[in-house]
Amino acid sequence: MKIIDAHSHILTPDYLAYVKENGAALEDGFALPNWSAEEHLDLMEQCGIEWSLLSVSSPHPHFGNDEACIALTRKMNEDCAALKEKYPGKFGFCASLPLPDVDASAEEAVYALDVLKADGIKFASNSRGLYLGDPKLDPIFEELDKRDAVVIIHPHRPAAVTDGIFSSGPIPLYEFLCDTTRAVMNMMANGVLTRYPRVKLVVPHCGSFLPNIASRMESLQPVLMAQGLLENPIDVKDNISRMYFDTAGTPAPDLLPFLLTMTTPDKIVYGADYPFTPIPVVRKNLEHLLKLFEEREDLKPYKNMILWENAEKLFHRS
Numbered sequence: 001m002k003i004i005d006a007h008s009h010i011l012t013p014d015y016l017a018y019v020k021e022n023g024a025a026l027e028d029g030f031a032l033p034n035w036s037a038e039e040h041l042d043l044m045e046q047c048g049i050e051w052s053l054l055s056v057s058s059p060h061p062h063f064g065n066d067e068a069c070i071a072l073t074r075k076m077n078e079d080c081a082a083l084k085e086k087y088p089g090k091f092g093f094c095a096s097l098p099l100p101d102v103d104a105s106a107e108e109a110v111y112a113l114d115v116l117k118a119d120g121i122k123f124a125s126n127s128r129g130l131y132l133g134d135p136k137l138d139p140i141f142e143e144l145d146k147r148d149a150v151v152i153i154h155p156h157r158p159a160a161v162t163d164g165i166f167s168s169g170p171i172p173l174y175e176f177l178c179d180t181t182r183a184v185m186n187m188m189a190n191g192v193l194t195r196y197p198r199v200k201l202v203v204p205h206c207g208s209f210l211p212n213i214a215s216r217m218e219s220l221q222p223v224l225m226a227q228g229l230l231e232n233p234i235d236v237k238d239n240i241s242r243m244y245f246d247t248a249g250t251p252a253p254d255l256l257p258f259l260l261t262m263t264t265p266d267k268i269v270y271g272a273d274y275p276f277t278p279i280p281v282v283r284k285n286l287e288h289l290l291k292l293f294e295e296r297e298d299l300k301p302y303k304n305m306i307l308w309e310n311a312e313k314l315f316h317r318s
Contacts, residue, residue, distance in 0.1 A: 002048065002308045003047060003049045005049045005270060005272045006053045006314075007246040007247075007269075007270075007271025007272065007273055008053065008272050009057045009274070010055070012079050015061060019059060019061060022061075022063040028171040029169045029171050030172070033275040033276060035275050040091075040274060041087070041090065047272070051090060051317065052091055052092070053093065053094060053315070054092065054093045054094070055094040056076060056096045056122065058155065058156045058157065058171075060124040060128065062128050073096045073097060073098040074108065077108070077116055081117065084117075094120040094121055094152050095108065095109065095113070095121050095122065096108075096122055097127075099123075099127035102137060103139070106139045109143055109144060113144075113147050119315050120151060120202075121144060121151050122153075122154060123152070124153075125179040127156070133186030133188075134186070141195075144199050145199050146198075148199075148200070149199055150199075152202040152204070153180055153202065153204055154204060155172075155176035155183075155205075158175055158179045172276075177205060177208040184201075184210060185217065187239075189234060193242045194239070200242075200314060202244040202245070202246055202269065202314075203243050203244070203245050204271065205246070205248050205249045206249060206255040206259045207259050211259055211261060214236055215236075217234070217236055218237070221233055240262060244314060245259055245267060245269070246268070246271035247269070248272065251288075252288035252289040252291065256299070256306075257292075257296075257299070260299075266305060266310055269306065269311040270307050270311065290303075
């Protein structure tokens, strides 16, 4: 069995040290895991994963100092490139950007793709309040569009979260899914994917809340436009047809079939979400997914597509 993992993470020593120095180690309400290439390769061997795409998760390492974030981001991206070279055919990476500094981020994206040979670019759903879909990010997307780049989203703590309610504690439980959905909706409303059609967007966690809200967004448009709350109609189906989705989280038994009510099987890629998902849980989630493919005759033809074929085409590994 062959698997390509399009959603896993790296936590470099420099990143962990910087986050801790800025008092953000518990920003998301839980302790950050440790990561090593050796343990990740062990997971890959256990699960039959041929190649893993690495990116930095949350928190986004910008704490008010642009220059420090620029320097750290460059170091992280170069470390990822060195890791990719050290383990050929095992690891790829999506480069980080020093947002909300747009000029520096456009420069870093070009450097990462052209020089470091990054496999894509990672955006936080919001970078300290600057959300995907904001026109300020257009200079970056212009460069990405020229390069047919893959863009992956990773959720981040929303710009404003009320303390004292349950979901404000463990941010990944609810707010991550909510903020991803918010960012993607903002991209649709501002026509990012239609203006930059060569950019290939990967939405994490089985589409987050998009399968729940896509039809609602479509049906409410006439009301929003009549009240002046939406300037131009959004072709929701066309936007979604341009997106890819990963299965990070718990795709079986319910979320993968639910995602397929909104998209097609050729737009779904497997994601392990290691090390934020521990090895035993990664294995359990994969077992449940494989069982789903075996038990559902309607899903069985899509097994190889989702486990590796789609990702192999998306990241030009064939």
